Amino acid sequence: MAFDVPALRKEFPTLQREIDGHRLVYLDSGASSQTPRVVLDAMDRYYSWSRSNVHRGVYQLAEEATDLYEGARAKLATFLDADPRGVVFTKNATEGCNLVAYSWVRRQLGPGDALLTTVMEHHANHVPFTTAANELGFEVRHVPLTDDGQLDLDAARELVADGKVRFLAAVHVSNVLGTINDVAELAGVVREANPDAKVHIDGAQAVPHLPVSFRELDVDFYAITGHKMLGPTGIGALIARPELLESMEPFLTGGDMIRDVTLEGATWNDIPHKFEAGTPMIAEAAGLGAAVDLLTDLGMDAVREHEVDMAAGLLDAVGGIDGVTIHGPSDPALRGAAVSFAVDGVHPHDVGAMLGSKGVCVRVGHHCTKPLMRCLGLTATARASAYVYNDRDDLEPLVDGIEAAKTFFAR
Amino acid sequence: MSLEDMYQEIILDHYRKPLNRAPSLEDEAVAVHHSNPLCGDEMDLRLRVVDDAVDAVVFDGEGCSISQAAASAMTDAVIGRDLKDALDLTEDFRRMMHGDEPARADDLKDGVAFQGVAKFPVRVKCALLGWMALKDAIETYERGASAHTVTHEE
Numbered sequence: 001m002a003f004d005v006p007a008l009r010k011e012f013p014t015l016q017r018e019i020d021g022h023r024l025v026y027l028d029s030g031a032s033s034q035t036p037r038v039v040l041d042a043m044d045r046y047y048s049w050s051r052s053n054v055h056r057g058v059y060q061l062a063e064e065a066t067d068l069y070e071g072a073r074a075k076l077a078t079f080l081d082a083d084p085r086g087v088v089f090t091k092n093a094t095e096g097c098n099l100v101a102y103s104w105v106r107r108q109l110g111p112g113d114a115l116l117t118t119v120m121e122h123h124a125n126h127v128p129f130t131t132a133a134n135e136l137g138f139e140v141r142h143v144p145l146t147d148d149g150q151l152d153l154d155a156a157r158e159l160v161a162d163g164k165v166r167f168l169a170a171v172h173v174s175n176v177l178g179t180i181n182d183v184a185e186l187a188g189v190v191r192e193a194n195p196d197a198k199v200h201i202d203g204a205q206a207v208p209h210l211p212v213s214f215r216e217l218d219v220d221f222y223a224i225t226g227h228k229m230l231g232p233t234g235i236g237a238l239i240a241r242p243e244l245l246e247s248m249e250p251f252l253t254g255g256d257m258i259r260d261v262t263l264e265g266a267t268w269n270d271i272p273h274k275f276e277a278g279t280p281m282i283a284e285a286a287g288l289g290a291a292v293d294l295l296t297d298l299g300m301d302a303v304r305e306h307e308v309d310m311a312a313g314l315l316d317a318v319g320g321i322d323g324v325t326i327h328g329p330s331d332p333a334l335r336g337a338a339v340s341f342a343v344d345g346v347h348p349h350d351v352g353a354m355l356g357s358k359g360v361c362v363r364v365g366h367h368c369t370k371p372l373m374r375c376l377g378l379t380a381t382a383r384a385s386a387y388v389y390n391d392r393d394d395l396e397p398l399v400d401g402i403e404a405a406k407t408f409f410a411r
Numbered sequence: 412m413s414l415e416d417m418y419q420e421i422i423l424d425h426y427r428k429p430l431n432r433a434p435s436l437e438d439e440a441v442a443v444h445h446s447n448p449l450c451g452d453e454m455d456l457r458l459r460v461v462d463d464a465v466d467a468v469v470f471d472g473e474g475c476s477i478s479q480a481a482a483s484a485m486t487d488a489v490i491g492r493d494l495k496d497a498l499d500l501t502e503d504f505r506r507m508m509h510g511d512e513p514a515r516a517d518d519l520k521d522g523v524a525f526q527g528v529a530k531f532p533v534r535v536k537c538a539l540l541g542w543m544a545l546k547d548a549i550e551t552y553e554r555g556a557s558a559h560t561v562t563h564e565e
Contacts, residue, residue: 347473347475347476348451349474349475349477350477353531353534354414357414364450365449365450365451366448366451379451379452380450380451408423409423409426409476411426
């Protein structure tokens with residue numbers, strides 16, 4: 001492994017906690033990651049040293065704040081191999097998906113058109129588009145799953161064959177199954193049938209865990225969130241082709257996103273500012289910039305290598321427990337380190353509560369993927385999701401807790 | 412209070428051997444379906460009414476130990492009670508889940524064992540699911556309807 005996990009763990013204040021005498025084992029980074037000291041420091045420095053608003057300030061503090069904010073944009077653009085003019089800061093990935101739904105899909109699609117998506121979308125990448133479809137009368141088609149929890153690309157080819165699909169909304173890495181989708185290939189399938197189709201990817205579970213190049217993926221939109229990649233809550237980004245953003249109408253309007261305003265109307269600022277109305281999340285941008293620096297230092301190839309190891313460890317350890325079923329790909333090379341599982345005869349909520357009482361944090365429920373849950377015939381799962389600060393020492397408390405739940409709730 | 416304290420033996424007994432758990436009920440007056448999206452609990456509850464009293468009540472569905480055990484204990488506490496009295500007892504249980512001392516501890520029977528659940532806010536909804544389904548079934552009956560579906564917000 002290219003980085004020292006126990007040393008890295010020391011940089012996260014929360015991970016030093018104990019719960020009822022148990023070492024905190026945080027296996028819920030798929031929901032939100034922990035925050036390292038460098039991110040807290042970056043936000044603290046803004047508030048205690050450079051606190052002021054961004055843009056148009058002609059004094060030193062405002063210049064510093066602007067540099068922090070725009071510097072974070074530049075860092076994120078480099079990190080994702082994207083043009084900084086195509087990096088729009090949002091509140092989270094959900095807002096990025098809504099921006100695309102409101103400023104592109106709702107203005108472009110109508111009766112006779114189709115939108116392709118998958119059955120494994122998070123509600124964030126599902127509801128904005130189905131709501132639009134129901135209001136505007138375009139059709140929504142869904143790529144089904146294979147038995148191993150991957151997208152069925154043969155079925156996708158059939159779904160786009162009539163050339164009506166004008167938009168693809170798909171998730172890069174499933175938050176429930178852990179599946180890493182070949183979104184470039186899926187985009188290729190869609191564009192082969194309709195070269196003008198636009199492609200939007202939900203990268204919330206991908207960017208924290210894999211090297212991602214927006215240019216190489218060759219998609220049109222890509223939504224991310226900061227709080228799953230060691231950054232603070234309250235900031236995310238939509239990465240988009242600059243020329244596409246230029247052609248689009250704004251999503252939210254108000255201050256900062258305008259070029260000129262008259263009593264009768266307004267003209268729009270240059271991109272990406274055209275899509276950032278009002279005072280932005282300056283401290284959060286500074287924090288996200290520090291998170292990007294840390295991930296860059298760790299190296300995303302090394303992060304991925306570590307997570308393949310953790311995925312393999314989780315699949316072996318949890319999958320090896322009698323009466324436990326794992327949902328999603330069985331090959332660690334095809335998946336992230338978010339592992340959903342079911343314990344025979346024990347409700348996920350009870351599994352989660354037992355683990356929680358032993359300091360092991362996992363997520364239980366439908367994981368904001370109710371259509372996927374229905375597809376799998378489930379109402380809920382328990383999910384352990386690992387990140388850079390977890391190592392194989394975290395597996396034993398997890399396994400012990402699952403065994404304890406089995407014994408405690410045995411009927 | 413530890414997790415093990417919340418899951419008292421009395422609760423685990425109801426979970427392991429639920430009372431009045433059945434998928435159907437002869438001469439049912441009302442069937443209601445309640446779900447709790449947060450944990451994915453689903454509950455079907457069927458009520459038979461004779462002389463404005465709970466003659467029989469059964470539940471079925473899927474859910475965590477707390478939701479299943481609480482529904483089981485609920486059925487035992489309300490069968491034979493006047494509808495109005497059953498609603499009053501439901502309110503007592505609801506208040507207990509929000510931290511009050513139960514005014515009718517004896518009438519709640521094994522339901523009092525769930526008092527500790529109030530200290531685990533995310534589980535309160537689980538314990539209330541069966542009771543809220545009962546309340547809805549009685550109110551649905553009083554409206555003259557025979558079925559109702561409710562999704563509890565998170």
